[in-house]
Amino acid sequence: MHLRNKRELFLIALVLLVGTWLSAQNSAAPNQPSTGAATAAPQQSGGTIQPPTTQGQEPASQHDDVYVFKKEVDEVTLHATVVDDHNRLITNLTRGDFDVLEDGKPQKITSFHNEDIPVAMGIVIDNSGSMREKRPQVNAAALNLVRSSNPQDKVFVVNFNEEYFLDQDYTGSIPKLKDALERIESRGGTALYDAVVASADHLKKSGDLEKKVLLVVTDGEDNASRESLEQALRRLQEQNGPTIYTIGLLSEEHGKRARRALREMAEDTGGVAFFPKDLNEVEAITQQIAHDIRNQYSIGYKPSTPQSAGGYRTVKVEAQAKGYKKLQVRTRSGYYAGQQHTSSQAGGQ
16 A cells, blocks of 8 residues: 555654554553552452452352352251150250250250240141041141241141142231141042151241241051152251151051151151040140240250261250259250252142
8 A cells, every 4th residue: 555645654653653652651550559458359250240259258149139148057956845754844944954965975055045936837737538527627726736836937738648739838827827728639648758858848948947847647657659758757857857746647557657657757856746546636736736836945056076977966965953853855866967958849739
């Protein structure tokens, strides 16, 4: 390409000279002085601006536009009921009256309280054909359990036969719970273990309520679950899992196997298994369960064996106090360290 005159050549040369001078000035400019502690620049990931990481804190996660710093929680929480030698509830003990043993080793109690705290509760009721005539009284007793519980409790209802149905999610509304309990479609078999495991998983969606309870009512043995009793028990024994209360309205033909299942689910988790001889006893039983739940001690400890070691840990809580000859403590018998299982949730109809 040829230039047409010297003037054009002079102007181009001048532009090039100025550009070169400006470039040299920018590269030689000193850094701006600091006016305080350095501030980390926001990080961009996937189109979302993440806040800077502060030393000593875990990276933050975003949930509903609120940033929450993640925290490693390794405290095991036990919910314990204490009775005397006449099976009367004892509710006036202090932290120093308790000893906690994990795998036979004494543990240091890190938190303790015995006030009535709200619970997340699942009402899990057999909806098979044999329960049709029993449901009105069972439903009424279940509703009275809710009425006698802490007003801030969150309750859901699962009806089950060969399948399980979440007929009412967490609520404190008696009318909504009543409607869910009255959805009776009695048919088919009894998938007890599947319903209990799915309900225990659903308790993890209860928000900040640390205390979790299941009430399970059935009149027969499991004959439709994919889970075996042993598999279900393992799934229920994860860290800080629910306390289970069971009511077995059992006939003689379903006695032995069904009683064993209901008793093990209850006792392994710190609950109680009830086997009324008459349907009319169910009302008094649910009142007893409500009283039991509202008068428990919550005891927390950080295991001396790291949770990362995994494995099953046996747990035993003992209580001794002046004025009492023999105290019995009911709590979970053990747990699988660090186990955080997630399975299918109770499905909707």
